[in-house]
Amino acid sequence: MELKLQRNRVLQELSVLQGVVERRTTIPILSNILLEASDSSLRLVATDLDMTIITSCPAETSGEGRLTLDSRVFQELVRNLPQEEFTIRLDGDAVELTSGRFHSRMSVADATEYPTVPEAPQAGDYGLSLELFQLMLQRVAFAITKDDPKFQLNGALVKLVPGEVEIAATDGHRLAVVRAQGPDGAPPFEQQLFPRKLLAEFARFADDKVELSAEENHLGFRMGERQLISRVVELRFPQYERVIVRDNPNRVRVDRAELLASLRRVSLLAHEKARGVRFRVDSAGELTLVSIGYEKGSAEETLSVAYQGDTLEIALNAGYLMEMLQVLDCERVELQLKDAGTQCVVVPVEDDPRLEEYLYVLMPMRV
Amino acid sequence: MGADGSRKNSTRPREQRRPAGYAGVRRILHCDMDCFYAAVHMRDDASLAGRPVVVGGDPAGRGVVAAASYEARHFGIHSAMPAAEAQRRCPEAVFIRPNFALYRRESERIFSIYREVTPLVETLSLDEAYLDVTEHLGRFGSATAVAAAIRRRVLETTRLTVSIGVGPSKLVAKIASDQNKPDGLTVVPPGKVQEFLDPLPVRRLYGVGPATTTALSELGVTTVMDLRALTLDRLLGRFGSHGRTLHAFARGIDDRPVRPHRPRKSLGAEETYRHDLRSLAEVDEQLELLAGEVSAGLRRRGLAATTVTLKVRYADFNTVTRSQSVPLAIWRAEELLRCARTLCERTEAGRRPLRLLGITASNLYPSALKQLDLFDPD
Numbered sequence: 001m002e003l004k005l006q007r008n009r010v011l012q013e014l015s016v017l018q019g020v021v022e023r024r025t026t027i028p029i030l031s032n033i034l035l036e037a038s039d040s041s042l043r044l045v046a047t048d049l050d051m052t053i054i055t056s057c058p059a060e061t062s063g064e065g066r067l068t069l070d071s072r073v074f075q076e077l078v079r080n081l082p083q084e085e086f087t088i089r090l091d092g093d094a095v096e097l098t099s100g101r102f103h104s105r106m107s108v109a110d111a112t113e114y115p116t117v118p119e120a121p122q123a124g125d126y127g128l129s130l131e132l133f134q135l136m137l138q139r140v141a142f143a144i145t146k147d148d149p150k151f152q153l154n155g156a157l158v159k160l161v162p163g164e165v166e167i168a169a170t171d172g173h174r175l176a177v178v179r180a181q182g183p184d185g186a187p188p189f190e191q192q193l194f195p196r197k198l199l200a201e202f203a204r205f206a207d208d209k210v211e212l213s214a215e216e217n218h219l220g221f222r223m224g225e226r227q228l229i230s231r232v233v234e235l236r237f238p239q240y241e242r243v244i245v246r247d248n249p250n251r252v253r254v255d256r257a258e259l260l261a262s263l264r265r266v267s268l269l270a271h272e273k274a275r276g277v278r279f280r281v282d283s284a285g286e287l288t289l290v291s292i293g294y295e296k297g298s299a300e301e302t303l304s305v306a307y308q309g310d311t312l313e314i315a316l317n318a319g320y321l322m323e324m325l326q327v328l329d330c331e332r333v334e335l336q337l338k339d340a341g342t343q344c345v346v347v348p349v350e351d352d353p354r355l356e357e358y359l360y361v362l363m364p365m366r367v
Numbered sequence: 368m369g370a371d372g373s374r375k376n377s378t379r380p381r382e383q384r385r386p387a388g389y390a391g392v393r394r395i396l397h398c399d400m401d402c403f404y405a406a407v408h409m410r411d412d413a414s415l416a417g418r419p420v421v422v423g424g425d426p427a428g429r430g431v432v433a434a435a436s437y438e439a440r441h442f443g444i445h446s447a448m449p450a451a452e453a454q455r456r457c458p459e460a461v462f463i464r465p466n467f468a469l470y471r472r473e474s475e476r477i478f479s480i481y482r483e484v485t486p487l488v489e490t491l492s493l494d495e496a497y498l499d500v501t502e503h504l505g506r507f508g509s510a511t512a513v514a515a516a517i518r519r520r521v522l523e524t525t526r527l528t529v530s531i532g533v534g535p536s537k538l539v540a541k542i543a544s545d546q547n548k549p550d551g552l553t554v555v556p557p558g559k560v561q562e563f564l565d566p567l568p569v570r571r572l573y574g575v576g577p578a579t580t581t582a583l584s585e586l587g588v589t590t591v592m593d594l595r596a597l598t599l600d601r602l603l604g605r606f607g608s609h610g611r612t613l614h615a616f617a618r619g620i621d622d623r624p625v626r627p628h629r630p631r632k633s634l635g636a637e638e639t640y641r642h643d644l645r646s647l648a649e650v651d652e653q654l655e656l657l658a659g660e661v662s663a664g665l666r667r668r669g670l671a672a673t674t675v676t677l678k679v680r681y682a683d684f685n686t687v688t689r690s691q692s693v694p695l696a697i698w699r700a701e702e703l704l705r706c707a708r709t710l711c712e713r714t715e716a717g718r719r720p721l722r723l724l725g726i727t728a729s730n731l732y733p734s735a736l737k738q739l740d741l742f743d744p745d
Contacts, residue, residue, distance in 0.1 A: 146694060173695070173738050238742045271732060274696065317738055343741065363739040 001037050001065030001090040005057070007081050007099070010042075013055045014075045016226060017046035019201050020053050021071040032068040034114045035088070037061045045117050046071065051198060052118055055226040065090050066111045077104065120227050121215040125185050128165065130210040130223055132354050134202055136178045139358055140169035141199045142323045143176040155195040157237045160187030160212075164356075168240050174320045175240055175361040180354060188214040193237060198230050244361055248336035248345055252281050253306040256333045256348075260325040262301045266291050267318035269299040276365050277318040279335075282311040291318075314340045315365040321346065324360045340364060392557045394510035395625060396498040397532045397540035398481065398517065401549035403494035404434035407473055408463050410526050419444070419460040426454035426462050428641045429722060433465050437549060470494075473525055480520045484513055489625045497537055499625035511554045518552060535560065538621035542571050560619035565592040572616045574609070582606070591617050634670065635678075636660040637725025643682045647717035650724065654707045655700075657726040662700035665728055671696030671737065672728030675703060677710035680723035689713045692730070695738050703728065 014033075022030040027049075034045040042059040045052065067090050077097060078086070086099035090108070097104045140156050156169040165182035168175060192214070202210075205223045213220035214232070221228040267275050270291035278290040285307050290300040292315060314337055324346060325333065332349040346360040400406065404422040409415045419439035423446075424430010432453050435444040442457035453460060474493040481488045487499035500513050507513045514531040521529045528550040532543025535557045543553040543563070555563045564572075569591055570580045582605065588594050594617040602610030615621065636657045644650050654677075665671060675697075676690040689710040697703060707726050 170741065172740055172742060175741055240742075243741045274732070274738065341739070361741065363741045366737045366739055 001063040001067075002061070003037050003042055003088045004060035005042065005086055005088065007078055007084050007086060009057045010078050011075070013044050013057050013226075014071070014078065016055055016204050017044060017053050017071065018075070019197075019204050020046045020048045020051045022048045023072075029068065029109060029113050029115070031071055032109060032114065033071045033074065034066060034068050034111065034117070036064075036066040038064055045114075047115055047117065048197075049115060050195070050231050051201060052229040053201075053226065054117065054120070054229070066114075067095055067108045068111045068114050069095065069106065069108060073106070118218055118229050118231075120222070120229050121188070121213040121218050121220040123211050123213040123220060123222055124188055125211075126160075126183055126188050126213070127209040127211040128182060129354075130202075130205065130207050132180060133165075133210050135352065135354065136165065136167050136180060137194075137199050137202055139178040139327055139355075140167050140176040141196070142327060143169040143171060143174055143360075144196050144199075145171035155193040155233065155237075156199055157191055157235075157240075158194050159191045160189060162187065168237075170238065170240060172238075173317070173363050174324075175243060176324065177240070177244065177357070177359055177361075178355060179357045181356060188212050189219070191235065191237075192219060193233050193235050194230075195233055198228075201228060243343060244359065245336075245338070245343060245345060248338040248342065250281075250309045250312055250337040251307070252287060252335040252337065253332050253349060254287060254303060254335065256325055256328060256330060258303055259333065260322060262289055262303055263318045263322050263325075266299045266301050267322075269297050270318060274365065275317050275319040276315050277321075278313060278315045280311070280313045281305065281307050281309075281337075283307070283309065312337055312339070314344060316344060316362060317365060320362055324362075341366070392535045393499060393501045394504070394513075395534055395537055395540040396500060396510065396514055396517070397534075397537065397544040398496050398498060399530050399532075399544045399548070400477065400494035401528045401530055402434055402436050403473075403527070404465060404470055405436040405439070405463075406527050407470060408466075409436060415461060419457050420463060421450065421453050421457075421460045422463050422465050423453070424450040424639065425464070426450040429639050431639065473527070476525055477521055477527075477529070480517060480524060484517060487625045487627055489627060497540065497625045511552075514552055514554070518550075536619065536621035537623050537625065538573055538616055539563065539619055541573060542567065545571075564617070564619055565590065565595070567591050569594050572613070573621075574612055574616065579606070579609070579613075632731070633676075633727050633729035634661060634664045634668070634672070634731065635676070635725055635727030636664070637678060637723060637727075639680075639723045640721075643720035643722055644716070644724070645720050647711075650711060650716045650721070651708070653724050654711065654726065655704055657724060658704035658707055659700045661726050661728050662698055662703055665698040665731075670728075670731045671698040672703075672731050673697075674728070674730040675706035675710065676725075676727040676729065677707050677714070678723070678725035678727065679711075679714045679716055679721055681715070682720040682722050684722075686723075687714055696730075696732060698728075 017033055030048060036043040040058060040061060041056045043056045045054050081099040082102050083100040086097060089096045093107055094105050095108050144156060145154055156167050159166040160182060163182055163184050166179045168177045205226060207223040211222040217232050219230045219232060263277065266277055266289045270276050276292040278292055280288045285305055286302050287305040288300060288302045291298045328348050330348040330350050334347050334349055336345040344362045344364060346362060348358060351358055405420045409420055417438060419442060420436040421432055421439050421444060422434040423432040430450045432444060432446050432448045432450055434446055439457060439460050444453045444456055470493050481496055481498055485498050485500050485503035489497040500510050504513060507516055510533045514533050518529055518531060521527060530544050530548045530551045532540040532553050534540040534543050534555040539555050539560055543555050546553040567590060569575050569583050569588055594613060599614045602614050606613060644653060673696045674690055674692045676688050678688045680686040691706050691710055703726060
């Protein structure tokens with residue numbers, strides 16, 4: 001088996017595969033990638049057993065065959081080749097890589113030891129704009145539990161109905177929900193939990209569309225010539241709809257960047273873990289932020305806001321709020337409040353028109 | 368502190384009547400009850416007088432010594448020693464199970480005497496405290512007189528003796544209180560600190576434990592005077608930032624203030640078992656009890672923790688601890704238990720018999736600041 005390849009093209013694909021290559025693994029072969037030569041292309045596969053990425057690039061091939069190589073070594077070799085064009089030749093249990101006057105020879109692991117590559121689920125006709133999908137994931141991913149042993153919250157819930165896509169993520173203290181128009185066709189699944197690692201994976205891809213498919217054990221995502229296959233995980237997710245409140249009467253409109261910058265400053269003198277900040281808004285249109293819980297001092301700052309209503313106080317985790325404000329790029333946000341013990345809802349005032357709704361429900365802190 | 372004191376002296380030249388050399392110098396007392404637990408029992412039961420008394424676990428079981436009377440100490444019995452070992456060393460010793468309610472009651476009476484003298488009382492335990500009397504010499508006029516008065520009052524009120532060390536810092540006061548125990552009063556005037564410290568073995572310094580003592584002896588250091596001969600660079604090189612403390616302490620420099628309300632750093636519960644725990648099921652059952660106990664303690668004090676530590680002592684006395692930090696402070700028993708179980712997986716519990724289990728919650732802060740749950744509102 002011999003392949004003639006283009007360096008930059010291969011590098012592109014290798015960088016897509018990196019996310020699922022296991023670096024510290026008890027199964028050494030998982031730090032390898034699988035290369036398969038056929039006709040006029042090279043198929044590249046990486047898996048961590050939960051997720052598999054299959055991609056390909058054009059190649060001049062002579063003879064079919066498969067081999068597996070340490071992903072990091074291979075990527076570094078390719079990155080540093082002296083010429084754009086290079087060849088790979090399988091010679092017994094060694095692989096030779098040649099580019100210009102550079103020549104290398106590495107022993108290869110037995111390709112039959114590489115895990116069976118799952119079949120991608122049969123693709124229907126359910127496609128979304130990849131950019132929109134990435135935007136939606138970015139809007140919720142930060143709300144997932146970071147290191148909570150409660151497994152069910154360690155992912156985002158993706159719900160598909162004809163004409164609509166909704167994604168929700170929560171860590172039990174805050175909830176982010178985003179909704180957008182979806183294709184009218186029959187969705188491949190009603191709802192599935194996307195683990196944190198899967199969510200992060202989409203950012204590596206660039207294409208127009210992502211086509212979703214599903215069968216009993218796997219979810220498939222086709223993005224151009226690339227495929228991402230993810231194992232279906234047990235679906236456990238709280239009944240989040242019931243904690244969404246839409247009728248909080250007290251609405252505060254505030255400049256997003258200003259609020260974010262102020263929270264950064266004020267929360268420096270809040271308890272470093274709880275990051276509590278007391279929000280006090282009054283009928284004069286002033287929002288005062290006061291840090292709480294820091295032994296050595298406190299900080300406060302007053303912002304001018306649009307508010308009509310009675311004086312109201314609520315304590316919120318500044319970190320939670322900042323994470324949300326950071327993923328937005330709108331001018332202003334609206335804080336929808338009721339009282340110190342009821343969840344606060346934060347929405348962008350004029351959001352990306354591709355989204356139908358985005359809201360962030362934040363449980364207050366009790367002081 | 369220092370600058371403050373001297374300014375006061377200069378504006379009120381005669382009134383304070385402090386002896387020369389005391390300007391800006393703190394006067395700290397370290398008050399340490401003598402064999403407190405044992406002494407309380409000996410006071411209440413005349414038949415114990417002059418006998419070796421050991422307060423602690425059942426010598427037939429696996430408890431440890433909490434306190435030993437001076438008579439018992441002559442047999443080499445000390446706290447934290449297994450009670451069975453204590454009995455072996457002194458078969459005629461009287462073993463008494465601890466009565467913490469009683470000790471707490473006595474402790475409160477004693478501490479109220481301290482607080483009459485100064486509001487700056489830092490509690491170290493039921494029977495140990497630092498008092499800063501710099502600005503509270505009152506009618507006594509000197510720290511020595513204050514200390515003598517306290518000793519007299521404690522004896523009159525409780526019929527118990529307290530040893531007191533007087534010095535310009537916590538470091539010196541604490542060492543001094545131990546100097547003439549029991550029923551002693553040791554005063555180290557500011558000008559005599561170095562003279563007092565120099566001949567002492569280094570392990571008497573606060574923060575010098577067995578490991579540091581060994582490391583220092585490798586450098587040829589046995590006394591404080593030897594330690595003082597080492598340069599700061601040498602100490603920093605060998606001990607890192609701890610070297611700076613050693614350098615200062617060797618010179619009697621200790622600016623640590625007396626903190627009246629020392630924030631609690633940790634709260635825990637542990638249990639030594641009569642029989643080794645062998646199965647995971649047994650361990651789990653005990654973890655549940657301990658988590659409940661810690662949770663109750665946290666709740667009572669209005670605290671929550673972001674770090675949970677599990678302590679496991681195997682039957683061969685090998686002890687390991689495993690810690691985990693959580694992003695949001697917890698105090699509920701089930702949350703503590705969940706952490707403890709995770710930590711337990713990182714020990715050999717279930718595969719190796721163990722004699723002691725403990726759960727400690729640390730990184731505490733008021734649970735009053737509590738992130739509410741979305742799905743499980745309180």
